Amino acid sequence: MKADGKKLIWKEYQKEIADDHYFYARSCIRQNFFPGSEKAFTRIMKDELGKDLCDNQHHTSCTGIGYHTDVVPFETTMTVIARQFSLMTEAGYSNYIASCITSFGLYTEIIETWKHFPETLEKTRDFLYKATGREFTVPNNLAHASDIIYKFRNEIAAKAKYRLVDKNTGSPLKVVEHIGCHYSKMFPHKGVGGAEYPYVLTGMIESWGGEVVDYPERRHCCGFGFRQYAIQANRGFSIACSRKKFDSMEPYEPDMIITNCPGCPMFLDRWQYALSEMEGRTYGKDKQGIPVFTYEEVAGMLLGYDPWQLGLQVHQVPAEPLLDKIGIEYDPEAKFKGPNGEDMGKPAAPSYLKFYQE
Amino acid sequence: MSKHVAVVGAGIAGIEAASILNAMGHSITLIEKNEILGGHINHWHQLFPNRRQGRDLLEKLYEKMDDSIQVQYGKEITSIKPFSGKFIVTAADGWVTNADAVLMATGFDLFDAHKKEEYGYGIYDHVITSADLEEIFIQGEGLNPRLGKDPQRIGFIHCVGSRDEKAGNIYCSKVCCITAVKQAIEIKELYPSVEVYCFYMDLRMFGRHYEELYQEAQEKHNIQFIRGRLSEASENKQGGVVVKVEDTLLGKPLKLTLDLLVLMSGMVAPVAVTNMRDKLGLAKVDDGFLKPVDPHTQANLSELPGFFMAGTATGPKTITDTLTDARSAALEIDRFLKEII
Structure with a gap:
């Protein structure tokens, strides 16, 4: 592998990312899957980086999953997204951040559609006005939230309490990066680093002290392809995709997986449990699995945020072995306690995958 | 008095056309951007379909080259301008020559x-x-x-x-x-x-x-x-x-x-040649190669009298087709030079 070859490609795919005053649109599903991630993002933006971020409670789903499963027509999707943009306009912002990869891909697709077919923009303005009386401007700058963390990765590294380094050996941790398909596979120039060798997470990993693992199935979908997962009869394809990736990355003995999509960490994490129950097969050392994180969780961990406030207790693959390896402090007793110290109860243990620290 | 032809590119098309035009009695300057003749064939081990050595083909072409052909090495042509019935051909290092006719035998680049x-x-x-x-x-x-x-x-x-x-x-x-x-x-x-x-x-x-x-x-x-x-x-x-x-x-x-x-x-068409084509206002093909006036009957002629093309400058060709095309271009140039006398 020639690192310089990738650097040449990365130079070709750099995008403009606004440096302040953002309108933030959350994901429909991330707060259920990884409940601390978006909170960690807003905390990092405001408390660590001192940025102006509008976290607006009135926005809705972008309709992405419905659109990609052919339930929602494109005109409806454009109008719903126009409404999100009208909220941004009303709040006095012009830099839009999407928390979700599918939303980011869909916003990009729609803005490109409007650019190439201006009549669709006029039609959408008309639909939105008739339905809601609202008007909007198209964002000056559209970014995915991982673009923002990428942009400020060195500032985060400077404030971090920990690094992606084995505290005992001083060696960089081996990190698998997994990019959501809708980040740059549809519009390579809209993603940092392009579609084939995306740099957005790699840049964070390098800045934070880790070493990226490039394995043969790096580009493969995590298994959250909507037609695989949303259609029950196809779910075998979903778990097969995840398994293909685990089998491919396993020889590299990765310490962790970092993702930037709502679905990828969900499936790469939860399917490890499902695979272990179906086949008795576990990945990673000592049947502990390969822990999977969102980039906000990783940033938060390194900045010294409490792992349980980051929501790491809801991961199926336990995060503790990795926390121990880095030397991150945490209270094992607090893992299943609520915000006021109340006992939430331990979930049932899987048959094969280790879930508790024993 | 013999007429002067500038042959741009000393790959196999340029060498073949230069040899033939020289044998016809014209004064030839063969201009090559590299320090050696032969172009891509220098880097080809064996040729299809008979598996002969690339080097062997070049030797055959060199044998036909007369010493009276002036060869200019290391000259990357940056400009060709028509002026008073002639062409002013200028290289990146400032070298200049005037020619009655120009043959673009500029070949191809490998796709990156x-x-x-x-x-x-x-x-x-x-x-x-x-x-x-x-x-x-x-x-x-x-x-x-x-x-x-x-x-x-x-x-x-x-x-x-x-x-x-x-x-x-x-x-x-x-x-x-x-x-x-x-x-x-x-x-x-x-x-x-x-x-x-x-x-x-x-x-x-x-x-x-x-x-x-x-x-x-x-x-x-x-x-x-x-x-x-x-x-x-x-x-x-x-x-x-x-x-x-x-x-x-x-x-x-x-x-x-x-x-x-x-x-x-x-x-692929060399970018410098495509740019030169556009500066001269010659007909364009989207793929960047030079476009002949007529692909069948005037495959070596441009709309600019005295400005000719041969070999892969007009699009991908085999060695056999390139050499045939070069000989065809030499005949067209000879006819043109006789007409202007």
Whole structure:
């Protein structure tokens, strides 16, 4: 592998990312899957980086999953997204951040559609006005939230309490990066680093002290392809995709997986449990699995945020072995306690995958 | 008084046209941007379909070159301007000559395989181009120094940068199919036990004896031809190249690990020549090559009297076609020069 070859490609795919005053649109599903991630993002933006971020409670789903499963027509999707943009306009912002990869891909697709077919923009303005009386401007700058963390990765590294380094050996941790398909596979120039060798997470990993693992199935979908997962009869394809990736990355003995999509960490994490129950097969050392994180969780961990406030207790693959390896402090007793110290109860243990620290 | 012809490019088309025009009594300056004559053939080990050495072909062409041909080395032509019935030809280093006629024998560039990012050229250690493989053959040390072992499985990808709208080139580069067949046979001769796979869209064996070579590749050397395009390449822990291809005849996806992946890079128009064409206001073809006035009857003429073209400057050609085209251009130039006297 020639690192310089990738650097040449990365130079070709750099995008403009606004440096302040953002309108933030959350994901429909991330707060259920990884409940601390978006909170960690807003905390990092405001408390660590001192940025102006509008976290607006009135926005809705972008309709992405419905659109990609052919339930929602494109005109409806454009109008719903126009409404999100009208909220941004009303709040006095012009830099839009999407928390979700599918939303980011869909916003990009729609803005490109409007650019190439201006009549669709006029039609959408008309639909939105008739339905809601609202008007909007198209964002000056559209970014995915991982673009923002990428942009400020060195500032985060400077404030971090920990690094992606084995505290005992001083060696960089081996990190698998997994990019959501809708980040740059549809519009390579809209993603940092392009579609084939995306740099957005790699840049964070390098800045934070880790070493990226490039394995043969790096580009493969995590298994959250909507037609695989949303259609029950196809779910075998979903778990097969995840398994293909685990089998491919396993020889590299990765310490962790970092993702930037709502679905990828969900499936790469939860399917490890499902695979272990179906086949008795576990990945990673000592049947502990390969822990999977969102980039906000990783940033938060390194900045010294409490792992349980980051929501790491809801991961199926336990995060503790990795926390121990880095030397991150945490209270094992607090893992299943609520915000006021109340006992939430331990979930049932899987048959094969280790879930508790024993 | 003899007329002066500036032949731009001393590849095989330029050499052949210069020799013939010189023999016809014209004064010739052969201008080459590199320090040696011969162009791409210098880097080609064996030629199809008869497997002669590239060097041998060049020797034959050099034999016909008379000493009275003035050769200018290291001159990259940056400007050609019509002026008072002549052309002022200027090089990057300031060298200038006047000519009664100009022949553009500027050839082609190899498609930059880095542009097919998903194939991993320049990133994965064991992904090379067909041109790289010819250099390896010329060095004569086989693949072991590169691979550290005898290869067990090698793949060739046809049409890299050719017939590819995404790469901006919809044309066929003509020589890659048969080059892949020839290179696959050379590999099998070096390493008889190696498995060789050629992944193709269509096999275009249009030339004399090409089909025979293709047949020999299958029957004698057991080279596997699989119809399907490469979707992506990646590298495994051992440095092998993992490829994903669809076998479109069987209708099944394939995934296999290779010791070496060879990309059959096609031909593209040199950017400098395309720019020169545009500055002169000559007719454009979207692919950047020079456009003749008539593809059948005036294949060497431009709309600008005295400005001619030959060889792959007008599009991909085989060696045979290039040399024929060069001789045809020489005749056209001779006729033009006689008319202006």
